[in-house]
Amino acid sequence: MSPTTSADRAGFAHDPAPRLRACFAAIAAGPMAGLPLCNPALEVAAIGFRPWQGEWLGALLTPWSLSLVLIPGGGGVFRPLAADERQCWTFPSGEYAFLGNSEPEIGPYQMCSLYSPVFEFESQADAEAVAHAALDALFVAADGASEADAAAEQARLQGESVAAAPVSRRDFLRGGLLLRGRG
Structure with missing residues (x-):
């Protein structure tokens, strides 16, 4: 070295x-x-x-x-x-x-x-x-979810605002903000 x-x-x-x-x-x-x-x-x-x-x-x-x-x-x-x-x-x-x-x-x-x-x-x-x-x-899980998707789901399960979870540029452009309210 x-x-x-x-x-x-x-x-x-x-x-x-x-x-x-x-x-x-x-x-x-x-x-x-x-x-x-x-x-x-x-x-x-x-x-x-x-x-x-x-x-x-x-x-x-x-x-x-x-x-x-x-x-x-x-x-x-x-x-x-x-x-x-x-x-x-x-x-x-x-x-x-x-x-x-x-x-x-x-x-x-x-x-x-x-x-x-x-x-x-x-x-x-x-x-x-x-x-x-x-x-x-x-950064895409085997099930196809991105880290941002996983963070949003974790926030939702803990009763926190999903809007507080990070959103990647890619997820934003794919409509990730609109999809978060579903579930």
């Missing part, structure tokens, strides 16, 4: 996506440049990073892979792992194993591979759309 930095100990207070993207763009332009496992239609992108359980969750697209990524955010849940170690994380959609990794520019992080290599993607837009869909799918 790399030397410990202040970001490792406290986590990233702000979105780590720019640093992650810069780190992997340098790898893509350096040691990975021109390798046959790279899809020339793709470039490095750090996609959809958001706070989750006090840590940072997003996707990393490179010309050689598409992975979910967890980066410490100071929430105390993340733990650095060696490259051969796994940690299982539970999302509404199920449990997923993430492998440990570290880069000097960003410190420790964990990855869950979705595609490697990534030749099935014809364009950057296609690959990024799959990354967004994968991130969204993590």
